[in-house]
Amino acid sequence: MRKRPSILVTNDDGIHAPGIYALWEAMQEMGDVTVMAPNTEKSAVGHAVTISDPIRIEPITRHGGFEGYAVNGTPADCVKIAVGSFLEVEPDIVVSGINAGANVGSNILYSGTVSAAAEGIMLGIPSIALSINTFKSDYYDLAKSVAQTMMKKVLHNGLPKGTLLNVNVPKCSASECSGYKITRQGGEYFLDKLEKREDPRGRQYFWMGGKIINNDKSDDQDGNALANNWISVTPIQYKLTDNSFIDTLSNWGFE
Amino acid sequence: MRKRPSILVTNDDGIHAPGIYALWEAMQEMGDVTVMAPNTEKSAVGHAVTISDPIRIEPITRHGGFEGYAVNGTPADCVKIAVGSFLEVEPDIVVSGINAGANVGSNILYSGTVSAAAEGIMLGIPSIALSINTFKSDYYDLAKSVAQTMMKKVLHNGLPKGTLLNVNVPKCSASECSGYKITRQGGEYFLDKLEKREDPRGRQYFWMGGKIINNDKSDDQDGNALANNWISVTPIQYKLTDNSFIDTLSNWGFE
Numbered sequence: 001m002r003k004r005p006s007i008l009v010t011n012d013d014g015i016h017a018p019g020i021y022a023l024w025e026a027m028q029e030m031g032d033v034t035v036m037a038p039n040t041e042k043s044a045v046g047h048a049v050t051i052s053d054p055i056r057i058e059p060i061t062r063h064g065g066f067e068g069y070a071v072n073g074t075p076a077d078c079v080k081i082a083v084g085s086f087l088e089v090e091p092d093i094v095v096s097g098i099n100a101g102a103n104v105g106s107n108i109l110y111s112g113t114v115s116a117a118a119e120g121i122m123l124g125i126p127s128i129a130l131s132i133n134t135f136k137s138d139y140y141d142l143a144k145s146v147a148q149t150m151m152k153k154v155l156h157n158g159l160p161k162g163t164l165l166n167v168n169v170p171k172c173s174a175s176e177c178s179g180y181k182i183t184r185q186g187g188e189y190f191l192d193k194l195e196k197r198e199d200p201r202g203r204q205y206f207w208m209g210g211k212i213i214n215n216d217k218s219d220d221q222d223g224n225a226l227a228n229n230w231i232s233v234t235p236i237q238y239k240l241t242d243n244s245f246i247d248t249l250s251n252w253g254f255e
Numbered sequence: 256m257r258k259r260p261s262i263l264v265t266n267d268d269g270i271h272a273p274g275i276y277a278l279w280e281a282m283q284e285m286g287d288v289t290v291m292a293p294n295t296e297k298s299a300v301g302h303a304v305t306i307s308d309p310i311r312i313e314p315i316t317r318h319g320g321f322e323g324y325a326v327n328g329t330p331a332d333c334v335k336i337a338v339g340s341f342l343e344v345e346p347d348i349v350v351s352g353i354n355a356g357a358n359v360g361s362n363i364l365y366s367g368t369v370s371a372a373a374e375g376i377m378l379g380i381p382s383i384a385l386s387i388n389t390f391k392s393d394y395y396d397l398a399k400s401v402a403q404t405m406m407k408k409v410l411h412n413g414l415p416k417g418t419l420l421n422v423n424v425p426k427c428s429a430s431e432c433s434g435y436k437i438t439r440q441g442g443e444y445f446l447d448k449l450e451k452r453e454d455p456r457g458r459q460y461f462w463m464g465g466k467i468i469n470n471d472k473s474d475d476q477d478g479n480a481l482a483n484n485w486i487s488v489t490p491i492q493y494k495l496t497d498n499s500f501i502d503t504l505s506n507w508g509f510e
Contacts, residue, residue, distance in 0.1 A: 046331070047301030047364045054460040055449065076301070076365075077463070084465075085449035106377055109302045109493060110331075115364075122361055122444060153507050163497045165504075180509030184496040189377060194310065194340035205309040208332070210339075235497040235504055238364060241439040242418045242490040249420075249490055252408050254435030 005031035005155055008091035008120070010078045011099065012112025014041045015060050015070045018137035019098035023130065024066050026144035027095060030151055034091065035060075035068025036082040038075060038112075043101075047115040048074045055081070075116035083123050093155060094120030097130030098143045102168050104222035104232065105188025105214065117164040118238060126154050127164040133226050134171035142177060143169040146231055162239065168222060168232040181230035186221030188214040260286035260410055263346035263375075265333045266354065267367025269296045270315050270325045273392035274353035278385065279321050281399035282350060285406055289346065290315075290323025291337040293330060293367075298356075302370040303329045310336070330371035338378050348406060349375030352385030353398045357423050359477035359487065360443025360469065372419040373493060381409050382419040388481050389426035397432060398424040401486055417494065423477060423487040436485035441476030443469040 007027045011020040015037040027033045039058065042048075050073040058070045069086070071078050079094060096116035103111040113129045120127030128150050132143045146169050154165065166185075170177060192210040199205055214223055225232040262282045266275040270292040282288045294313065297303075305328040313325045324341070326333050334349055351371035358366040368384045375382030383405050387398045401424050409420065421440075425432060447465040454460055469478055480487040 041307065044304045044306045045301065046303040046370065048303045049299045049301070049365050049463065051299045051463055052296065054452075054454075054462060056458075056460050080447045080463070081449055081461075084447045085461075106493070108495065109373065109377075110304050115301065118364065122364075149509075153509075157507055160497065160500050163500055182501055182505045182509075184498070184501070185494065192335045192339045194336055197309075199309075203311075205311050206336075206340075207309060208304065208306055208335070233504065233509070235500040236495045237497040237500075238361070238495065239440065240363065240491045240493065242415065242492040243439070245415050245418055245490040245492075246437055246439070249488065250437045252412055254404075254408075254437075254488070 005092040006089060007031045007033045008082050008094045009033055009035045010037045010075055010096050010116045012038065012042045012045060012075045013100055014038050015068055019100055021062060021066060022140035022144050023095060023098045023147055026147040030148055034082060034087060036071060036078045036086065037068060038078065039070035039072050042074050042112045044110045045074045045112040046110050047076055047118060049080065050074060050077050075112040076119040079116050079119035083125065091125060093151060094125050094127040095130060095147060095151060098140065099131035100135045101131060102133040102226055103129065103131040103166060104168055104226060105186040107188065107190060108166060108185065114166055121162055121164045126159045128154060129164060129166045132169045132171065139171050142174050145174065163235050163237045166234045166236045168226045170226055170229040170231065172229050176229060177231060178229045179231065181225045181232055183220050183222040183225045183232045183234045185234055185236065186223045187216040188212060188223040260347040261344060262286045262288045263337050263349045264288055264290045265292045265330055265351050265371045267293065267297045267300065267330045268355055269293050270323050274355055276317060276321060277395035277399050278350060278353045278402055281402040285403055289337060289342060291326060291333045291341065292323060293333065294325035294327050297329050297367045299365045300329045300367040301365050302331055302373060304335065305329060305332050330367040331374040334371050334374035338380065346380060348410060349380050349382040350385060350402060350406060353395065354386035355390045356386060357388040357481055358384065358386040358421060359423055359481060360441040362443065362445060363421060363440065369421055376417055376419045381414045383409060384419060384421045387424045387426065394426050397429050400429065418490050418492045421489045421491045423481050425481055425484040425486065427484050431484060432486060433484045434486065436480045436487055438475050438477045438480045438487045438489045440489055440491065441478045442471040443467060443478040
């Protein structure tokens with residue numbers, strides 16, 4: 001009999017979020033799960049790591065047998081710590097999520113959920129980032145079944161070294177869902193505008209507000225697929241050199 | 256006469272760091288400078304943005320006429336705020352640095368310095384990230400002249416939409432420097448290992464430690480060029496889709 005896979009579960013909404021509980025439930029049925037996640041919400045932390053503060057790790061239990069470790073750090077920290085120092089054996093897969101809110105377009109650069117999976121692939125472990133296109137926790141059934149499907153397919157097929165899967169699940173039931181679609185990272189981005197306010201002491205402060213801009217209407221882009229109730233699956237890699245610009249740049253005449 | 260360019264200067268070491276002062280000095284000679292930077296060190300914050308906390312902006316002066324704005328946020332926040340809400344006219348260029356310590360290889364994913372430039376290009380503004388391969392502040396002369404050269408060349412030639420330049424300056428004098436080299440992002444990464452300690456109350460805590468691993472010896476890679484006293488100039492972009500994997504993934508048999 002094939003041995004049960006070992007699964008590292010993390011997220012950026014924090015270890016007490018409903019999404020990581022749903023993911024833990026789904027993964028429990030598939031293998032041996034270790035949960036290591038931030039002790040509080042760390043949304044939009046990007047690929048931050050904690051180098052200037054001491055790190056603490058605390059065991060956490062929730063109802064239903066959920067056990068995990070809370071870290072006063074970022075999602076990337078959690079993966080680094082679990083893989084590099086905490087787990088005796090390297091996990092077979094890292095699954096990050098289930099994030100409340102889609103991670104598509106340019107916004108994946110800000111995503112702690114995706115950064116945890118990015119850390120996974122940098123350590124050579126197949127990794128999946130999983131998000132759902134809603135901030136309400138009434139829609140996890142489809143996402144849980146997607147988590148199981150994706151995890152099985154990744155372990156069966158493998159992923160290229162350095163590539164993760166960024167999976168976004170629509171806000172709908174299985175019967176309303178259009179199915180799976182392989183997508184490309186779209187151009188969707190957040191246009192920020194500071195909102196000025198005054199505190200009770202009369203001092204100015206600001207909230208970061210704004211709106212989502214999407215000028216790209218192609219069918220195969222992550223945000224558009226998601227809006228049409230597709231489960232969006234995007235392969236993501238971090239080789240960032242703009243090779244197409246190397247020749248031009250070489251002719252700029254640096255002495 | 257051509258109008259003086261407007262230059263947005265930021266960093267991740269914080270507005271009180273020596274590196275941003277050196278950069279301000281260099282840029283003052285070239286155009287009209289606005290400095291907006293984190294109020295404290297924000298190293299390794301990656302592409303984090305502040306969405307859950309109120310933001311405060313405070314005017315700062317230092318010796319020699321240095322004026323700027325300190326933000327209780329990340330480097331990416333500073334660029335978002337300056338461009339989206341603070342400056343009346345969009346800057347001609349964003350220059351981020353001078354970072355104490357190189358930003359090469361996989362480590363640019365964690366870099367606040369590079370993320371500020373990434374935010375710049377997402378907003379459509381040509382952007383440069385500038386780092387120096389030392390943590391000592393005795394070596395800014397070469398980096399200041401590099402900042403001026405790079406800034407002139409970028410404004411003269413332009414950059415492709417969505418591409419920034421990641422520039423790393425060696426720890427040496429101009430006479431010891433090998434010159435400019437156009438490079439590719441290398442495979443250099445940080446292998447983390449937690450170091451366990453005990454606080455005065457007997458509770459465990461950890462520091463993130465570790466070492467740099469570089470298995471890639473090619474001449475044209477950022478870290479290797481830098482080690483050989485070249486000024487490394489790498490064009491960086493954030494189209495993250497792994498297009499080479501789309502076909503294979505499409506054949507995984509998603510129903």
